[in-house]
Amino acid sequence: MKLRSALIAGVSLVSASFAATSAQADEGMWTFDAFPTERMTKDYGWAPDQVWLDKVQAAAVRLTGGCSASFVSPDGLILTNHHCISTCLFDNSTSENDLLEKGFIAASRADEKECPGQQAEVVTSISDVTSDVKASFAGMTGEALTMARNAKIAEIESANCNDLATERCQVVSLYGGGEYKLYKYRKYSDVRIAWAPEDRARKFGGDPDNFNFPRYSMDASFLRAYENGKPVSTPSHLEWNPRAPEEGEITFVVGNPGSTSRLYTQSRLAFNREVQVPILLATVSEFRGRLINEMSQSAEKTREGKDTLDQIENSLKVFIGWSRALNDAGFMGRLAAQEADLRAQVAGNAEIGDPWSDIDAAVAGLRNVYLSNRYDTPSGDLFGYANSLVTAAIEREKPNAERLPGYTNSALPLLEKNITDAKPIYPWLEEMWLEWSLSKAREYLGVGDPQSQLLLGKESPEALAERLVTETKLADPEVRKALWEGGMEAIEASDDPLIQYALRLEPLQRQNQKWIDENYSAPLSIANGKLADARFAAYGDSVYPDATFTLRISYGQVKGWEERGQDVPYRTLMGGTYDRATGYEPFDLPSAFAAHKGHFDADATYNFVSTNDIIGGNSGSPVIDRDGTVIGTAFDGNIHSIGGNYGYDGTMNRSVSVSTEAIQVALETLYPAPNLVKELQGG
Structure with a gap:
């Protein structure tokens, strides 16, 4: 409801079509039941096996506010972007206590605050229902076709989800109606905010830096899923790995890209x-x-x-x-x-x-x-x-x-x-x-x-x-x-x-x-x-469906690009925030950075770019390394990636992520949360 219907009404009235030619280079937002193992092996000499894919799928989270996330501890802790939970901070704020401006750190789990309207969902199964749906409207046209299709979809969803308190079923049209898949989710309707930095740290650079790089943004936060008043048990979670990314290494972005138009006629x-x-x-x-x-x-x-x-x-x-x-x-x-x-x-x-x-x-x-x-x-x-x-x-x-x-x-x-x-x-x-x-x-x-x-x-x-x-x-x-x-x-x-x-x-x-x-x-x-x-x-099967805010995986590598004859480096350093600060909004220094200058490693990797193919809805997606550990969270793309709604250009399109190394610095020094540090370390 926050994006207000008339703002975006009519932008995408039906599901998009899909890429007209086979995907090239690192292009592709692939479904988990059709990962291009052979293609990736050809490109990189390695591809994840089914055990790897199953583990990652079980840890990936969809937030109903239009973002992605991941479980990163056995106690329901969720990593996502700050801008994905800013409305939660906003809704919990008053004129006397502006949580969006100053940030929020729960002293204990009892202090974590509920996010109105938020729900966390994890895919538990994907099944093909194409033949059933298509048979329901065979030979029909016009409104009769739409009604018959909708009725069959409602029937399938109802038949496969009996416990509406904990399950959600959604039949999704892929390839513009070429396929229909039933996505079954385990859902958590009680989602609370656990940690968020001050808004200035996330918004440093403001609108001028938005969809640009270099970036110096702490666009990361932690939520927690609850059930019956207690944190949920999430044995399937990603291992927290607070290290710097290495140039050229393989990365995966796992999330729920919202909608693309590759390729409309x-x-x-x-x-x-x-x-x-x-x-x-x-x-x-x-x-x-x-x-x-x-x-x-x-x-x-x-x-x-x-x-x-x-x-x-x-x-x-x-x-x-x-x-x-x-x-x-x-x-x-x-x-x-x-x-x-x-x-x-x-x-x-x-x-x-x-x-x-x-x-x-x-x-x-x-x-x-x-x-x-x-x-x-x-x-x-x-x-x-x-x-x-x-x-x-x-x-x-x-x-x-x-x-x-x-x-x-x-x-x-x-x-x-x-x-x-x-x-x-x-x-x-x-x-x-x-x-x-x-x-x-x-x-x-x-x-x-x-x-x-x-x-x-x-x-x-x-x-x-x-x-x-x-x-x-x-x-x-x-x-x-x-x-x-x-x-x-x-x-x-x-x-x-x-x-x-x-x-x-x-x-x-x-x-x-x-x-x-x-x-x-x-x-x-x-x-x-x-x-x-x-x-x-x-x-053949070298095409992938357009984004539909369902779970996808993209692969790529940590890599900069060339812009107007100049090399754009693959990362920024946390100390660079001080050099970029001007004292004037939106480049005014976050208060925690001002207070802790010299108290943390200025050479820690802050933001980094990779060739992973993403779009809106991927915000909050974990960036995962070859070992299956999380090394960042994607929060933006460069300016060239906006055209990715219609097509991917591997020479220029880049995703932008916050490194876990930077988030660890924030948790330990800038916005201290010792309980979360201990939890992420497995303590």
């Missing part, structure tokens, strides 16, 4: 370039300006808005990177050539036919309805609560197989947790989200558009946002819990203005979703299945 890339990304750049840039202006009004608003500003600025930089890649003639030319090669290899194959033309037609239709779909759901946490409560109440009255995705039995426990967990709400920020999204809807749809009139009635965006936020009671988690438990009867009886507003918009949202299901999702399901067949026929 040319018409889908054109839609991104000409429609989606320009709107994102324009509207999100405006919101950033509004937010910065409002935060400047008081110290309290500065504190309350900074977590949102971090997310906005990170998203904006991603959108800028997408735009750069989509408008790079050379890069786009290579993608076009790859598509042409594939088409040539399967030309004349009657079973495959011409799926490209089918996708072209679906995208052409989407262009006509995109704005309506994008602007049918206003932004903000409060409206998000209302919208989820209304939709859940409607869907829960239906049989499980007939519900919308996201509202089936397997999905409801996490949805309930997100709705009912207590977290702070800031009315001024909620008004800003609502006002901005409503004003953009009116701007792009037009004042006379029926949807604009439905959204606003006779009110202005400003007046409507103020009224809804001022009069709603949904900031109270007990009110939300009562509405959840009361179901449709409680929703219909509610006089809460946000609930009534969500009820007003729900038919529009359902109508728009129906159009997408019938005219876009269904045709693409069939066409992408044929594209998958084409690619398998042309390139």
Whole structure:
């Protein structure tokens, strides 16, 4: 809910396709049930065996906030990024005790603080359900296809997860519909923060350094998973290895990359370039300006808005990177050539036919309805609560197989947790989200558009946002819990203005979703299945599925690159922080660094880069060496990696990680946590 629906709505309406040619060099976000052992052995003379892979899979963690992590002790200790848990710190902060600003060190396990809405998940099995899912919609088209597929997925998920308190089942579409896999997870719904450095240490360099290198960032934190009030037992965990990485050594990044578009067909890339990304750049840039202006009004608003500003600025930089890649003639030319090669290899194959033309037609239709779909759901946490409560109440009255995705039995426990967990709400920020999204809807749809009139009635965006936020009671988690438990009867009886507003918009949202299901999702399901067949026929099993926020493993090596004729080194040293500091934000020295200068090894490796193929969602992924020990946690990519959404360039794309050597220094000296040091050492 933190990324607010209207910010990223429509960026990826369906699952992506996958690489048109066989993966080269260190490219690839591979599933654990299809690791390219032969290919890696050819590249590096060695590859991990199944025992190695099984152990790593059992230690890898998915965080439902959109990040990755790993168990690093037998008592449920989880290593991840600071920016992955900044919202947890933010939600546990007050004006008198700003944990995000000063950091947090739990004196004991009893002091570890719960993270609202957070859940940790570990894959326990992956099984192929392609034949069952595809058989469910064989011969169908349009909305009937989508409904039949969704019903079969709901059936499979329900049949395979009986204990919804500890298990989660998720059927995932891979290769754009070429395969369907059932991922079964062991989940932990009680996740608490154990250690985090001050925000300045993580954000040193700020937005100017974001997606750049050299970096000097302590973007690392520790969580702990609990169950029944006690830390969980995690015998399958990674060994903590606080050493410096060596240039050229093999590294693995294991995590849950969010979403990639390798390779969309040319018409889908054109839609991104000409429609989606320009709107994102324009509207999100405006919101950033509004937010910065409002935060400047008081110290309290500065504190309350900074977590949102971090997310906005990170998203904006991603959108800028997408735009750069989509408008790079050379890069786009290579993608076009790859598509042409594939088409040539399967030309004349009657079973495959011409799926490209089918996708072209679906995208052409989407262009006509995109704005309506994008602007049918206003932004903000409060409206998000209302919208989820209304939709859940409607869907829960239906049989499980007939519900919308996201509202089936397997999905409801996490949805309930997100709705009912207590977290702070800031009315001024909620008004800003609502006002901005409503004003953009009116701007792009037009004042006379029926949807604009439905959204606003006779009110202005400003007046409507103020009224809804001022009069709603949904900031109270007990009110939300009562509405959840009361179901449709409680929703219909509610006089809460946000609930009534969500009820007003729900038919529009359902109508728009129906159009997408019938005219876009269904045709693409069939066409992408044929594209998958084409690619398998042309390139065999040397292709990997696009990212879907499911567990993947990439391999590569610690290695710098060349930038404008200059060698970029593979690492930075902790002492370099002092040289880079200017005394002015965002290069002002973290307080712990200032206080402990000369008290730690300045030559300790701080951040390092590797050729591992990663994307958003990999944040917090462990960086693992050949021996299966963790030597870092990935937190970013360089600026070239943003174009990795559409394709990988091994000469330039780099992942950026914090070394365990640096984290150990922080745990021992900068932000001392002797209990964690002992735990990581096996004591």
